[in-house]
Amino acid sequence: MTKPIRLAVIGMGKIACDQHLPSIAGTQKFELVATVSRDGKPSVDGVQCVRSIEELADSGIGIDAVSICTPPQVRHDIAQFAIEQGWHTMLEKPPGATLAEVIALRDAAKAAGVTLFATWHSRYAAMVEPARAWLRGREIRRAKITWREDVRVWHPGQEWIWQPGGFGVFDPGINALSIITRILPEPLFVTKSQLFFPGNQAAPIAAEVSMRDRKGVPVEMDLDFRQEGPQHWDIDVETDAGTLSLSHGGAKLSIAGVENRSEENAMEGEYPGLYKRFAALVWASVSDVDVSPLRLVADAFLCGRITMVEDFIE
Template identity: 70%
Template sequence: MTAPIRIAVVGLGKIARDQHLPAIAATSNFDLVATVSRQGDGVDGVPHFRDIEQLAASGTVVDAVALCTPPQVRRSIAQFAIAQGWHVFLEKPPGATLAEVIALRDAAAAAGVSLFASWHSRYADGVEPARDWLAGRTIHRATITWREDVRVWHPGQDWIWEPGGFGVFDPGINALSIATRILPHPFFVETAELDVPENRAAPIAARVAFRDTAGAPIAMDLDFRQEGPQSWDIVVETDAGTLTLAQGGGVLSIDGGTAPAADTDLHGEYPGLYRRFAAIVRAGVSDVDVSPLRLVGDIYLRARHHVVDPFHE
């Protein structure tokens, strides 16, 4: 496929309007041919539908869909899209459970369509240079600090507090998507503590101790209650110095100094994601890495749960 890929965006919440629609508009790889959302309006000049079944029945020619819905409802929509022969872009996290993502991967393979589990933070400017620098280094320890104000970044998004909504692991899985990309050894959960508001089903904060297969400890601190300056930082201490990825992977430094240059082809998270999606569609392959989601599942298996004060918007 060399012509623009005809894509529909399903779910027109904040992430779709802030990131997906501008990234699609800025590339020649895709043409936006439809939007789908049960709430609100679509995009001027583009056909809009209330559900994906209505889109399919309309006769609109679609090659691919980008699913920006909450994770709890994404599997059935993706399954329907795969059955139409459409390629599927899954916003992160790719599903509410690991099993359903694996089922979608297998269904896409059987149907001969591409499935993309998109980990947008891996496309931040500092991630690939960090991965290159850490390759072959001895890791002494790593610290992940992801603390943000949920009222700023997820206003009115009640789904995030429901089962399958991930709570603080909605941003926390971004950190894990970076860590699983840049660290040279696999790592696993040793202990975890989850703080769950008494009126919610998902955690508002978490502290997790990992260890990699070479023995290095990795500590993660997540909190949705951060006010003032926000923190999205990964610090890795090695035998050759300390690497710091700040601002969600966007700023890289080594021992506080100048970092290796970023690959300009990866500039911008969502433009990078859509370049990758176009590439796998045209190559006829899928890209479904479940390692960040698997770690979140393992955290829940190992965690102690603590009831904390109720959370109100």
């Protein structure tokens, strides 16, 4: 039996505590041996916590891999340091603040002979793979992404999300892009975008993005952080055999109005699926660094027309 991979989690914010720690605890493929947090306060009983990745390297703790859950603005230097230690590295989404950072990390990991995994957790939602399989070979006519959520509910106190490199509404929006780039057979290109910036913030609170694939199929995306009441994480794809609808972030699937309840190929959960994949990559000594969702976000900013809206006050 392969020994558990000795893992440290770096950045003990909401996503690490809510998703990563339970997923690690639920698998025998990893052994959590350390956490890294600026306050140095232990998050898991019996697991040592240090204040920085440099302190982790000097601690003498045996480390095989790290999972980096910091905000994207500081992720590159931490990941580069981890790669230099020979540690396999898993990146929360988005994998970096810029495309250049992620490509540099990919090249560094290849040169060092370690695994780099740029994760897209929404691709591991239960119905994403069934949706991809159903769309294969069908004529796709158009698609619409509606990703509207209340930032005060889902990102309370997360000031980094409003800073340059924090992505604003594209932080959840990139989840939709990770799904659409997985289920559609052709690559997508941004044709135009409208970005709505609060007067007091450096990242958009809403966006409207028009895309097409290389066959000319239109894909429209509507993102908004100001949604109150029902939240929307939906993708609709119109085809020659009816409309496929993914809802609840990819957890539910209906085709031509009929809900698909098949559990075939369904993952056991988004983050458990990520750790299952990370272990497989480490054991196979390969990397998985798909930048297509991040590239579309970058292009949305490149093509974007900026409209200023009212200040955002949490």
